[in-house]
Each structure stands twice: as C-alpha cells, then as structure tokens.
Amino acid sequence: METNTILDVRDLNTWFYTDEGIVKAVNGVDFSIPESTTVCVVGESGCGKSITAQSILNLVEPPGKIVSGSITYRHNDGREVDIVQLKPKGRDIRAIRGKEISMIFQEPMSSLGPVNKIGDQLVQTMLLHLDIDKDEAVKQSIALLDRVGIPKAASRMDSYSFELSGGMRQRVMIALALSCNSRLLIADEPTTALDVTTQANILDLLKELQTDYSMSVMFITHDLGVVAEIGHEVVVMYLGQVVERASVEEIFERPLHPYTEALMKSIPKLDFDSHEKLSSIRGMVPHPFARPPGCPFSDRCDYCMPEKCLTANPPLEEVRPGHWVRCVKYESMGEV
Amino acid sequence: MGRYIIKRTLMMIPTLVVISIVSFVIIQLPPGDFLTSVVANLEDQGQTVDSATLAALQARYGLGRPVHVQYWRWVSGIILRGDFGRSFRYNRPVADLIWSRLGLTFVISFTTLIFTWVVALPIGVYTAVKQRSVGDYIATFIGFIGLAIPNFLLALVLMYIAFRYFNQSVGGLFSPDMIDAPWSFAKVVDLLNHLWIPVVVLGTAGTAGLIRIMRANLLDELKKTYVMAARARGLSEWTLLRQYPVRVALNPFISTIGWSLPTLVSGATVTAIVLSLPTTGPLLIEALKAQDMFLAAAFIMMLSALTVIGTLVSDILLAIVDPRIKYANRG
Known part of the structure; x- marks a missing residue:
C-alpha cells in the first residue's frame, strides 16, 4: 500500500442472501483513496455504491455480508488494519467509526435521532472518541455548528431534528461527522434529497471543509455535475463492479468505458439545441438475477461484440497512467 | 411544559x-x-x-x-x-365501602402494570433485535398462548398450583387469619404471597400484547437511517439501542397507563370473582344488580375519573419522553 493512500479496497465482495437467491451487490470492487483527496463514486441506482460505503465501516446488515476481499485502512502513524477482519460490533471497529472514518447519509430527514437533542448527539460522539470533558465538548460542539453555517449555534444545541429544515439537518450531520476530526468522510449522496439551492450550499461547504481540514472524502453521487465541481478522482461503478477509474480531468476529457461515455452524453449542455433529444442510456440496469453473461454492460452497450463481450468479463486494466478501464475495446492496447 | x-x-x-x-x-x-x-x-x-x-x-x-x-x-x-x-x-x-376496595384495587393495578412493563420491555426489545432467532420464536409462542388463554381459566390453574404445590390458602388477597388483622409487616408479606396470582393472571394478556407492540415498533425503528448513522459514529449496540430506537418505540408503554387503569378496575371483574378478591369489580356488579344507586354511581364515577386521570398522566409522560408531542401541541 502506497504511503499516501488512506484506504485501499481490494476485490471486495458484499453479497445479500435473500430468499430469492444471492444478490451480488458488490462484486469484486477495487479502488483506493489517497490522502486529502475527494474520490467520487458514480453510477446509476442499484450499482452497489452505498453498499460499498457501508462495507467500509462494516455496517452491512443481514441478509447482507462481506464475503471476501480486504479494506485496508492506514492510520496516521502508518499502522494498517483490515476492516473486513474486524468484528462488526466489536471495540476495534467502533474505535474507527466516527473517529477515523465518518459518514453522512442521503436522507437528512431521518439520519438524526428523532427524540434526541442536536447538542446531546454531538457531545456524545466527542466524549466517546476524544479525551475531553463535557464542558469542552459543549464548547467545541457550538464552535462546530457555527463552522458548518448554523445560525445561533449555541441556542441550536437544545433543538431537536424536527425543528430544523433539511439543509440544516444535513449541516448538523456534517458537524457530527467532523466532530472527532476524522481523516476520511464518506458522503453517501448527501445532497440528493435537498433542493438545488441548498444542494449548492452544502457542496460548497463540503468542498471548503475538505480543503480546510485536508481530509479525504469518498463522495457517492449519480450527478456528474457534482463530480466536476468537487471531485479529484472518479470511480465509475456498474452492477457491483468498478468499470473505470481515473482523475476528474481524464474522465471528462477522455471517457473510455462505453458506460462512462454514455453517462457523459446524458448531461445537458448549455449550447444544447433544444430541438434535439437529450441522449439517454438505452435499457435499464438489469435485475440482479438477470445479469448478462460476460460483461455486465453488454446488453446496453453500443459497441458490444457478442463473440467477445458475452463470453468473459474483461479485467480492470491500466490503459493510460492512472486510468483504469474494464472493457475489451482496450484489451492489451497498452497506451490509447 | x-x-x-x-x-x-x-x-x-x-x-x-x-x-x-x-x-x-x-x-x-x-x-x-x-x-x-x-x-x-x-x-x-x-x-x-x-x-x-x-x-x-x-x-x-x-x-x-x-x-x-x-x-x-x-x-x-x-x-x-x-x-x-x-x-x-x-x-x-x-365512601366507607369504596375506599378500602379502591385502595386494594389500586395496589393490584399498579403492581400488574409494573409487572407488565418489567416483563414486556426486555422481551420486546430482545425479540426485535434478535428477530427470527430461536429466542424470538419461543417468546412469540408463549406470548400468543398468554393472549389466547382466558383470564378466569388461568386464574383457576394458578390457584390449583398455589394450593397443590405451595400449600397456600387460595382466593382473596390475605390468609383467613390476616383479613381483619391490623397492618403489620407480616400482613404485607401475606399480601405479597397472595398478590402474585392476580398480578400474573391480569398481567399476562397485557404483557403478551405489549411484547408484540414493542417488537413491531422497534423493528420499524431499527430500519431507519438514524440507527445506522448512530452506529457509524461508533456507539456501542447497547448505548445505541437504549438512547435512540428504544426511546422512540417506548410510546405505547406510556400510553398503556391511560387505558390500563380503568380496565384493571372493571375488566378484572370476572377474575376478581373467581379469585374472590376484595376489589371494586365484584362490589360494582352487586350494586348494579340491587339497584344500589349511589354505590353504583360512585363506582362508575371513579372508573371514569381514573380513565381521565390515567390519560392525563400518560399524556404528560409522553410529552416528557417524546419532544415531538409537546411541539405539536404548541400554540
């Protein structure tokens, strides 16, 4: 593991054992998150982004289970720990959750305790992970609420989540995630449930905090506009697999995988001729039990070569420096 | 507030x-x-x-x-x-007739309520957290039996057990030689010895019902994001359960006070007759049969007043436990 890497996910498999059969929600995912970097994970609904995030904190609930692979977290002092090997309810993983890696969720409306005061939740988290007393925790909580842009922070300590708007709740969630100076923030579509204005404000805040605290962010989204705004690196996922990985500039300038290319085409542009129809990816994400053989994207792909694509799933290969793609189009091409 | x-x-x-x-x-x-x-x-x-x-x-x-x-x-x-x-x-x-009976009735009701809570809360939480485990199925099975058995039958069975195996005088709340004795430590012990039968009989159905309610409520809460969010902050399972979903799922427990006070006074009549308890139920039946109007009216008044007071108490407690309720009532 490289020294500037904070998290390294290798061949992660998280499967759900349902009554109908096994759903391979995460099916051999590889990627890593460097220090002080925002990595955006992109893909349509149901491609395993959230389950990957939950796997990183070992939060996957039955019938889901991490079947194999490793998630290596590198502590500040260089110590490495494989999160997959930790007991999901044990002391070791709990010391990482909230302290080293924290997480914010898609639904700010239901992510805060409904009958718990905002301040109590902040103070509780700080007392759990930091070596400070209660007065200090209260002081830091107020400063933090102020930092994430909550007006009259001191009086908000006694508020309940139902007294706040969606945007304010997401700000409180961000404050909670920052409360113990965690080094990696996982943001699982944090702006999807908010209106566009609030969405922009929250994105600005996250971008600002990422720079200020020089933390790493794993930002899950399906919105490529958001990726362009805050991302440094991009991981494109499809049906539980990484299909392409590169820096933001590379992805937008030179999308290689047909799926990434199709995603790019479906972004509306300013010089867009209003008589033209906005292109969309044909078909739907296949049902987990109706996975096409070979390449999972083959049934929706414009370049599909049946004799190659339907027989085997191509490996993820580095076809340009730092640009990885999983597609037969680039197989053994070396430099593109 | x-x-x-x-x-x-x-x-x-x-x-x-x-x-x-x-x-x-x-x-x-x-x-x-x-x-x-x-x-x-x-x-x-x-x-x-x-x-x-x-x-x-x-x-x-x-x-x-x-x-x-x-x-x-x-x-x-x-x-x-x-x-x-x-x-x-x-x-x-x-007044002379009803106060002593109301007092004992209240003792039985209160003890039953506490019994119900103490048994139903941990079992309800357990069956939700360990859903579909062997323990869940056993608790559910016993719970349904508790709901299905009529109280008077359970009373008869327990009386038989108390008489046959514990050699206890059955029926009533006191041993024959204690009924007219003045209050003393021995009399309290005697009361406790007799109290468990009516408490178990009256509490069984309510306990089984509350376990089901607690289980269903908590299962709903456990699926919500705030539980995973609290877990993602590193809280231990026990702290997390206690301070987040259980607090939300607790509301029906408190609401029970409102409706359990009057049902314990009136609904327990059949059980009280079977167990010959000196409570209000049997006396109310007699008063109604004899058209003893002031006695009957006093009982009906008391039952209704207890319902109103019980509802008030549970509403105030709910407002303390669940801040959302106070909020909705503001203005």
Whole structure:
C-alpha cells in the first residue's frame, strides 16, 4: 500500500442472501483513496455504491455480508488494519467509526435521532472518541455548528431534528461527522434529497471543509455535475463492479468505458439545441438475477461484440497512467 | 411544559362534569329504583309495606324528587363534603365501602402494570433485535398462548398450583387469619404471597400484547437511517439501542397507563370473582344488580375519573419522553 493512500479496497465482495437467491451487490470492487483527496463514486441506482460505503465501516446488515476481499485502512502513524477482519460490533471497529472514518447519509430527514437533542448527539460522539470533558465538548460542539453555517449555534444545541429544515439537518450531520476530526468522510449522496439551492450550499461547504481540514472524502453521487465541481478522482461503478477509474480531468476529457461515455452524453449542455433529444442510456440496469453473461454492460452497450463481450468479463486494466478501464475495446492496447 | 400540564389539567374539568351527569343518568335508566326491589323482597317474605312507611323511605332517600334536583344533591355532596351518599343495601356511607376496595384495587393495578412493563420491555426489545432467532420464536409462542388463554381459566390453574404445590390458602388477597388483622409487616408479606396470582393472571394478556407492540415498533425503528448513522459514529449496540430506537418505540408503554387503569378496575371483574378478591369489580356488579344507586354511581364515577386521570398522566409522560408531542401541541 502506497504511503499516501488512506484506504485501499481490494476485490471486495458484499453479497445479500435473500430468499430469492444471492444478490451480488458488490462484486469484486477495487479502488483506493489517497490522502486529502475527494474520490467520487458514480453510477446509476442499484450499482452497489452505498453498499460499498457501508462495507467500509462494516455496517452491512443481514441478509447482507462481506464475503471476501480486504479494506485496508492506514492510520496516521502508518499502522494498517483490515476492516473486513474486524468484528462488526466489536471495540476495534467502533474505535474507527466516527473517529477515523465518518459518514453522512442521503436522507437528512431521518439520519438524526428523532427524540434526541442536536447538542446531546454531538457531545456524545466527542466524549466517546476524544479525551475531553463535557464542558469542552459543549464548547467545541457550538464552535462546530457555527463552522458548518448554523445560525445561533449555541441556542441550536437544545433543538431537536424536527425543528430544523433539511439543509440544516444535513449541516448538523456534517458537524457530527467532523466532530472527532476524522481523516476520511464518506458522503453517501448527501445532497440528493435537498433542493438545488441548498444542494449548492452544502457542496460548497463540503468542498471548503475538505480543503480546510485536508481530509479525504469518498463522495457517492449519480450527478456528474457534482463530480466536476468537487471531485479529484472518479470511480465509475456498474452492477457491483468498478468499470473505470481515473482523475476528474481524464474522465471528462477522455471517457473510455462505453458506460462512462454514455453517462457523459446524458448531461445537458448549455449550447444544447433544444430541438434535439437529450441522449439517454438505452435499457435499464438489469435485475440482479438477470445479469448478462460476460460483461455486465453488454446488453446496453453500443459497441458490444457478442463473440467477445458475452463470453468473459474483461479485467480492470491500466490503459493510460492512472486510468483504469474494464472493457475489451482496450484489451492489451497498452497506451490509447 | 408547565403551560402544557396546566392546560391539560384544566381540560379535565369539563370532561369530569359530563362524566358525572352521564353516570347519574345511567343509573337512573333501569325501571324502578332501590325501594321497588326492597318492597318486592319484603312482599316475598309475606310482609306488607304500608304507604306511610314507603313515603317515609322515599323522603329519606330523596327518591321522589325530579332528576336534576337529585343530581345536584348528589354531586354537591361529593364536591363540598366528599359525601358520596349512602348505600341502601349496606346502610353505610358509600365512601366507607369504596375506599378500602379502591385502595386494594389500586395496589393490584399498579403492581400488574409494573409487572407488565418489567416483563414486556426486555422481551420486546430482545425479540426485535434478535428477530427470527430461536429466542424470538419461543417468546412469540408463549406470548400468543398468554393472549389466547382466558383470564378466569388461568386464574383457576394458578390457584390449583398455589394450593397443590405451595400449600397456600387460595382466593382473596390475605390468609383467613390476616383479613381483619391490623397492618403489620407480616400482613404485607401475606399480601405479597397472595398478590402474585392476580398480578400474573391480569398481567399476562397485557404483557403478551405489549411484547408484540414493542417488537413491531422497534423493528420499524431499527430500519431507519438514524440507527445506522448512530452506529457509524461508533456507539456501542447497547448505548445505541437504549438512547435512540428504544426511546422512540417506548410510546405505547406510556400510553398503556391511560387505558390500563380503568380496565384493571372493571375488566378484572370476572377474575376478581373467581379469585374472590376484595376489589371494586365484584362490589360494582352487586350494586348494579340491587339497584344500589349511589354505590353504583360512585363506582362508575371513579372508573371514569381514573380513565381521565390515567390519560392525563400518560399524556404528560409522553410529552416528557417524546419532544415531538409537546411541539405539536404548541400554540
């Protein structure tokens, strides 16, 4: 593991054992998150982004289970720990959750305790992970609420989540995630449930905090506009697999995988001729039990070569420096 | 909070006034009155009742007057002097008859409520957290049996067990030699020895019901994002359960106070008769049968007042536990 890497996910498999059969929600995912970097994970609904995030904190609930692979977290002092090997309810993983890696969720409306005061939740988290007393925790909580842009922070300590708007709740969630100076923030579509204005404000805040605290962010989204705004690196996922990985500039300038290319085409542009129809990816994400053989994207792909694509799933290969793609189009091409 | 309590307490007053009117009207509804049944009884024994005696009795009980005058005499007696009238049948003040019985009834009700909570809360939480485990199925099975067995049957079975295996005097709340003894430590122990049967009998169905409610509520809460969010902050499972989803799922426990006070007083009548408990249920039945109107009215009044008070207590507790309720009531 490289020294500037904070998290390294290798061949992660998280499967759900349902009554109908096994759903391979995460099916051999590889990627890593460097220090002080925002990595955006992109893909349509149901491609395993959230389950990957939950796997990183070992939060996957039955019938889901991490079947194999490793998630290596590198502590500040260089110590490495494989999160997959930790007991999901044990002391070791709990010391990482909230302290080293924290997480914010898609639904700010239901992510805060409904009958718990905002301040109590902040103070509780700080007392759990930091070596400070209660007065200090209260002081830091107020400063933090102020930092994430909550007006009259001191009086908000006694508020309940139902007294706040969606945007304010997401700000409180961000404050909670920052409360113990965690080094990696996982943001699982944090702006999807908010209106566009609030969405922009929250994105600005996250971008600002990422720079200020020089933390790493794993930002899950399906919105490529958001990726362009805050991302440094991009991981494109499809049906539980990484299909392409590169820096933001590379992805937008030179999308290689047909799926990434199709995603790019479906972004509306300013010089867009209003008589033209906005292109969309044909078909739907296949049902987990109706996975096409070979390449999972083959049934929706414009370049599909049946004799190659339907027989085997191509490996993820580095076809340009730092640009990885999983597609037969680039197989053994070396430099593109 | 203070305003909320005052508001809710003031709202009780009109409710209680209406209840007193309805109670009085209900006991006036059956044809005839207590004197009718007294005369019938005396004539059965071959005695004749002359009209002068009848008139004297009527005047004494105030039975000949218009209903609203009778109501006013009754209700002003209660409010001004704490006088619930006289029981015709026992020829004693109603107050003397009901207080001792209400006291014991309250002891049984309260103990049963605590029993229900203490048993239902941990089992309910366990069955939700360990859903579909062997323990969950066992608790569910026993719970359904508890719901399905009629109380009087359970009472008979427990009485048999207490008599056969614990060599206990069965029925009532005290051993025969203790009934008229003054209160002492020995008498309290004796009471506790007898109390478990009615408490178990009366508590079983409620416990089983509450376990189901707690399980269903908690299962709903456990699926919500805030539980995973709290776990993602590194809280231990126990702290997390206690401070987040269980607090939300607790509401039905507190609501039980409202409806359990009156059902324990009235609904336990059959059980009380089977176990010959000196509680209010059997006395109420007798009073209704004999048209002992002031006694019956006092009981009906008490049951209704307990319902209102129970609801008030549970509403206040709910507002303390669940801040969302206070919020909705503001303004």
